[in-house]
Amino acid sequence: MLTAPRRGPIAMAYRVLVLPGVIAYLFAVSIVVLAADRFWLVDLLTFAWPYVVAAGLLLAVAALFTGRLKAIVIALVGLAIALIPAFDVPTARPSAAGGGLKVLTANLFVQNPEEPAVFIDLLRQEKPDIVVLQEATGRWAAALSAAGLFPYESGAEALSRDSIKVYSTLPIRAETELKRAFTEPKAYKQPLRLELDMRGKPLFLYAFHPETPRRLWQWRDRNAYLSAAADAVKGDLQRAPVIVAGDWNTPTWSPFYRGFLRQAGLASTAGGWLQPVTRFSLKLDRLAYIGATIDHVAVSPDISVRSHRVGPAFGSNHLPVIAELAMPET
Numbered sequence: 001m002l003t004a005p006r007r008g009p010i011a012m013a014y015r016v017l018v019l020p021g022v023i024a025y026l027f028a029v030s031i032v033v034l035a036a037d038r039f040w041l042v043d044l045l046t047f048a049w050p051y052v053v054a055a056g057l058l059l060a061v062a063a064l065f066t067g068r069l070k071a072i073v074i075a076l077v078g079l080a081i082a083l084i085p086a087f088d089v090p091t092a093r094p095s096a097a098g099g100g101l102k103v104l105t106a107n108l109f110v111q112n113p114e115e116p117a118v119f120i121d122l123l124r125q126e127k128p129d130i131v132v133l134q135e136a137t138g139r140w141a142a143a144l145s146a147a148g149l150f151p152y153e154s155g156a157e158a159l160s161r162d163s164i165k166v167y168s169t170l171p172i173r174a175e176t177e178l179k180r181a182f183t184e185p186k187a188y189k190q191p192l193r194l195e196l197d198m199r200g201k202p203l204f205l206y207a208f209h210p211e212t213p214r215r216l217w218q219w220r221d222r223n224a225y226l227s228a229a230a231d232a233v234k235g236d237l238q239r240a241p242v243i244v245a246g247d248w249n250t251p252t253w254s255p256f257y258r259g260f261l262r263q264a265g266l267a268s269t270a271g272g273w274l275q276p277v278t279r280f281s282l283k284l285d286r287l288a289y290i291g292a293t294i295d296h297v298a299v300s301p302d303i304s305v306r307s308h309r310v311g312p313a314f315g316s317n318h319l320p321v322i323a324e325l326a327m328p329e330t
Contacts, residue, residue, distance in 0.1 A: 014066040022059050022071050026078035029056070033084055037255040040219045047292045049085060049253035050274060056082045085253040086273030090261045094271075095304035095326035101198075103297055103325060104128035104311070105245040107209075107279070107318035110135045110163070114315030116143035122314055123149055126322060129169045130196075132245040134209040135316075136165040154207075158192045164207050164246075171197040180228035187211070187221040191229045193236075198327065204236040208246030222249055223256050230263035237265050241328060242300040247279075247318065252293045266298040269308045269323040276310045279318050297323040 029052065036043040045052065056079040063071035104126060108119070120143065123131065131150065133140075141159055144150075150167035154175055158164045161177070177190040192207040206229060213219035229244075236242050244266060250257045252268070252275055261267060270293075280291030295318055297308070304326040311320035 010066055013062075014068055014071065018059070018062050018066050018071050019068070019074075022063055022075040022078060025056055025059055026074050026081070028052075029078055029082040033081055037259065040213065040216050043219065043254055043256070044213065046085065046253040046255075047251050047294075049082070049251065050293075053079070053082050053086075053273070083273060085255070085258070088258055089252060090258070090267040091271045092267040092269050092299050092301075093304040095306050097304070097306065097326040100306055100324060100326045101130065102126065102128045103130045103132070103243060103245055103323045104320055105132040105134075105247070105295055105297060106311075106314075106320035107134040107247040107295065107316055108136050108140055109316035109318060110137060112140075112315040116140050119314045120144065120147045120149070122311060122320065123147075126311065128322065130205065130243070130245075131167040132205070132207045133165045133167075134207075134247045135163050137163070141165050154192065154194065158207070162189055162192065162209060164192050164209055166192065166194060166205065166207050168194075168196060168205075170203065173197050173202065178229060178232050180225065182221075183224060184217045184221045186217060187224075189221070189225060191225065191232070193232065198241075202240040203327075204233075204240055204242045206233060206242070206244040206246075208244060208248050210249050212249040226250065226256055226260040227263065230260050233264040233266065237300055241303050242266065243303070243325070244298045245296070245321075245323075247295050249294055250296075252296070257296070261298060264298075266300055269297045269299055269305045269325070271305075271308070277319070278310055278321055282317050295319070295321045297321055299323075299325060302328040 032042055032045050036046055060075040060079055063075040152168045152172045154166040172194055174195040176193050178193055189210055194205045196203040196205055210222040210225035211218035213222050233242050275293045277291035278293050278295035306324040306326055308323045311322055
């Protein structure tokens with residue numbers, strides 16, 4: 001039976017720190033898991049969810065150290081609840097097949113101090129088939145086009161409107177911006193939808209960059225953006241494979257990320273509950289990997305994943321995400 005001394009520093013720590021801490025933790029994570037889909041500030045906590053889980057692990061260790069059964073049980077229940085969002089993410093099937101399609105998505109960052117040549121060198125090394133860029137300026141787009149790495153690219157409208165640019169080794173059959181209804185006065189962003197030609201068959205690509213939810217209206221618009229895009233993707237799934245890539249401004253642990261995947265019928269290419277940071281603060285210089293996982297590649301059920309990883313820094317406050325995919329036989 002687990003017991004602890006009734007007096008002394010451990011007993012004092014149990015009463016003053018450990019027991020109140022595990023109770024508060026259980027309450028906090030339960031609120032987030034149950035209510036993040038309804039309240040803006042609650043959902044914002046999911047940006048730091050890996051660190052919340054790490055705090056739960058520390059509390060569980062502290063509870064074990066005190067030897068008090070009540071604290072141990074509460075800490076483990078809180079930790080289990082905190083892990084629910086990670087295990088609730090639909091994940092694409094792994095594949096060991098060779099060949100396939102490599103997709104790279106990156107937010108270039110409008111204040112990027114590096115020259116485009118740094119990123120172009122990365123593209124030469126990785127040799128992706130599809131590149132989805134956000135916060136692309138005219139200067140960067142011109143440099144990438146002049147590099148001659150990709151025979152096909154998206155048009156100027158998406159670049160001027162949403163700073164989205166797509167490069168592809170696959171022919172682009174059609175390009176449209178999803179015309180969704182706006183409910184917020186300042187809203188303007190639209191997902192970019194491209195139909196690519198993959199060995200004579202269609203492949204739909206959606207390039208994402210919704211609002212970052214720093215304000216309440218941005219949070220509502222981001223959620224509306226994802227919902228409208230999910231409906232469009234669901235319709236395209238009836239015709240051909242679908243890939244969605246970009247800076248989603250939505251962490252893996254948010255109910256809106258999981259909700260999009262389920263509504264659209266897609267799966268994440270990233271597996272596991274501890275995923276690498278893709279967006280970080282340049283001021284912290286990536287100390288202790290402080291940041292969030294908000295850049296994603298999602299795929300339709302007929303596409304499996306050979307690998308998913310982040311690439312090296314190139315001057316942006318985002319890291320590129322690279323997914324190597326095994327495409328369905330045609």
